[in-house]
Amino acid sequence: MKEHRSGIWESSELYHDAVTEFEEAAALMQLDPNIATRLKVPKRALIVSVPIRLDDGTVKVFEGYRVQHNAVLGPGKGGIRFHQDVNLSEVTGLAMLMTFKCALAGLPLGGAKGGIRVNPSKLSSRELQALTRRYTTEIQMVIGPHMDVPAPDVGTDGRHMAWMMDTYSFERGHTVPSVVTGKPVEIGGSLGRAESTGRGVIYTVLHAAKYLREKKRVNIAMDKTTTVSVHGFGKVGGVAALEAHMLGARVIAVSDIAGGVMNKNGLDIPHLQEYFAKHHTLIGFLDSDPITNEEIFTIPVDVLIPAAIESVITIKNVHQVQAKIIAEGANGPLSSEAIKILEDKGVFLIPDVLCNAGGVVVSYFEWVQGLQNYFWTEAEVNKQLAEMMEKAFVRVVMIQEQYKCGMKTAALMAGIDRISKAMLLRGLFP
Ligand code: NAD
Numbered sequence: 001m002k003e004h005r006s007g008i009w010e011s012s013e014l015y016h017d018a019v020t021e022f023e024e025a026a027a028l029m030q031l032d033p034n035i036a037t038r039l040k041v042p043k044r045a046l047i048v049s050v051p052i053r054l055d056d057g058t059v060k061v062f063e064g065y066r067v068q069h070n071a072v073l074g075p076g077k078g079g080i081r082f083h084q085d086v087n088l089s090e091v092t093g094l095a096m097l098m099t100f101k102c103a104l105a106g107l108p109l110g111g112a113k114g115g116i117r118v119n120p121s122k123l124s125s126r127e128l129q130a131l132t133r134r135y136t137t138e139i140q141m142v143i144g145p146h147m148d149v150p151a152p153d154v155g156t157d158g159r160h161m162a163w164m165m166d167t168y169s170f171e172r173g174h175t176v177p178s179v180v181t182g183k184p185v186e187i188g189g190s191l192g193r194a195e196s197t198g199r200g201v202i203y204t205v206l207h208a209a210k211y212l213r214e215k216k217r218v219n220i221a222m223d224k225t226t227t228v229s230v231h232g233f234g235k236v237g238g239v240a241a242l243e244a245h246m247l248g249a250r251v252i253a254v255s256d257i258a259g260g261v262m263n264k265n266g267l268d269i270p271h272l273q274e275y276f277a278k279h280h281t282l283i284g285f286l287d288s289d290p291i292t293n294e295e296i297f298t299i300p301v302d303v304l305i306p307a308a309i310e311s312v313i314t315i316k317n318v319h320q321v322q323a324k325i326i327a328e329g330a331n332g333p334l335s336s337e338a339i340k341i342l343e344d345k346g347v348f349l350i351p352d353v354l355c356n357a358g359g360v361v362v363s364y365f366e367w368v369q370g371l372q373n374y375f376w377t378e379a380e381v382n383k384q385l386a387e388m389m390e391k392a393f394v395r396v397v398m399i400q401e402q403y404k405c406g407m408k409t410a411a412l413m414a415g416i417d418r419i420s421k422a423m424l425l426r427g428l429f430p
Pocket of ligand 1: 256258293332357
């Protein structure tokens with residue numbers, strides 16, 4: 001099973017963990033070894049140079065990637081990440097997770113991911129636009145509504161998707177809304193997409209709390225008796241914190257890249273969002289104490305939501321974690337070793353491929369709406385999202401009980417099972 005575990009894909013912790021977890025799931029479900037061999041490597045990986053003229057007149061070249069892991073169920077789907085640490089191996093691991101996530105959610109989509117190795121906070125808006133447009137041109141031969149459909153990820157948002165859609169459409173000579181999802185609503189985006197990932201995270205937390213109550217393991221009600229902490233205050237963490245607050249839970253700590261804030265009685269999240277929008281930092285918020293990104297994982301809470309970046313809970317800090325439910329809002333925030341240790345201690349893990357699938361589910365709705373030129377109400381979007389998240393949650397829990405395995409392994413098994421059936425039916429070309 002380990003023949004592909006070397007070479008260019010293997011350098012990042014995220015890819016290493018993705019393959020380790022895949023191998024565990026594959027062994028437990030006795031996956032056809034020929035299918036396993038194919039699923040450990042991507043179908044296609046493109047590396048591009050992205051030259052742009054900076055505001056000072058000099059030219060700088062950035063490195064960009066688009067990786068398509070598997071397209072057996074449909075076009076590739078996955079975000080575009082702008083971050084200084086992005087590399088081919090990490091993007092490949094993330095593309096692999098997308099394959100299993102789409103399959104688990106029952107979507108007719110494959111797994112892909114892209115990114116540029118750049119610190120976006122160091123570029124002006126004009127430079128970012130130039131970077132996004134040039135990158136789109138460089139990868140345009142592998143993307144398209146029926147090939148591969150990018151979306152926002154860390155460091156990108158609706159603005160970038162609008163520039164990508166415009167660039168791709170310009171080159172085609174007509175408007176092609178379904179080439180990306182996560183677009184602003186005014187140009188074909190879906191109502192509810194911006195909130196979908198964070199909202200989906202909280203749906204899964206509610207299902208987990210109900211499941212744990214039914215099993216008489218712990219009593220978490222997501223009301224004022226429940227404490228929550230959130231690492232990352234962006235598109236996922238910010239919305240998850242707000243949704244938890246709206247349910248009545250006490251969100252006692254949140255942090256972003258610059259550090260965080262804490263209040264044992266619960267932070268006023270709507271006001272914190274206003275404060276953050278104005279000051280671009282959480283620190284200094286009224287009635288709060290500062291907290292570091294190391295400390296946020298150590299506070300005793302009912303629900304911990306790591307929703308920033310990968311590999312933040314590892315063997316180094318896992319023994320300090322004191323949470324009853326961990327909801328992986330981010331992709332790969334816990335290392336494989338950390339997951340094992342926590343699950344052995346009885347912590348309930350909602351794995352990333354399940355927990356943050358709300359984003360790709362509503363991306364799918366946006367893609368469908370764009371192809372049909374028929375748009376749904378936000379209530380319809382949220383209803384369908386809730387139904388699909390519940391179905392996925394129930395499926396994972398059933399597999400976990402059947403195989404007596406961890407939640408991550410069960411979630412991967414659910415996705416792998418669907419893909420492997422499709423691969424066997426379609427056969428191997430030629
Ligand atoms: P974002 O750029 O909107 O927000 C990222 C947040 O993490 C920011 O608050 C940032 O300050 C913080 N952060 C970055 N580096 C950090 C560090 N070293 N320590 C602490 N905080 C740090 O990104 P996002 O879209 O919210 O994505 C967050 C995670 O969720 C990523 O793993 C992404 O792949 C995953 N995800 C996102 C979506 C989506 O729809 N946006 C869907 C599925 C999964």
